[in-house]
Amino acid sequence: MIRFVCALLFLVTAANAVPPQIKYSESFMKVKSMRHRFGGRIVGGEEAEPNSIPFQISFQTTGDFHFCGGSVMDKDTVITAAHCCDSFNSWEVQVVAGEHDLFSTSGDEQKIPVKDTSPGRR
Secondary structure, eight states: OHHHHHHHHHHHHHHHHSOOOOOOOHHHHHHHHHHHHHOSOOTTOOOOOTTSOTTEEEEEETTSOEEEEEEEEETTEEEOOGGGTTTOOGGGEEEEESOOOTTSOOSOOEEEEOOOOOTTOO
16 A cells, blocks of 8 residues: 555656646747846836826737837837847737736726738838
């Protein structure tokens, strides 16, 4: 009986020691490594009042992972840094307006799918 219990304990421990095989997209892994490398803090800054910068948007994956910011140019155009678009297809990205806190939902957020990315367009 003691052998059975030890063997069972070993199997349960071994099964829990193996991490699950989760396959992340190459784009997600690149963004994740960028976030780790650059951190998420602005030194010496102050938190803005909610909705006080209405032209500021968040570029997020369709899984709600923020990876870049941008500015509204007109009703159909948002501008951001070129490196923010070179790892994603347009169907993998959404623009989120009204986002104040990435870790909570206020109800003011508007999620808009990206139709096209055009790097270098002037």
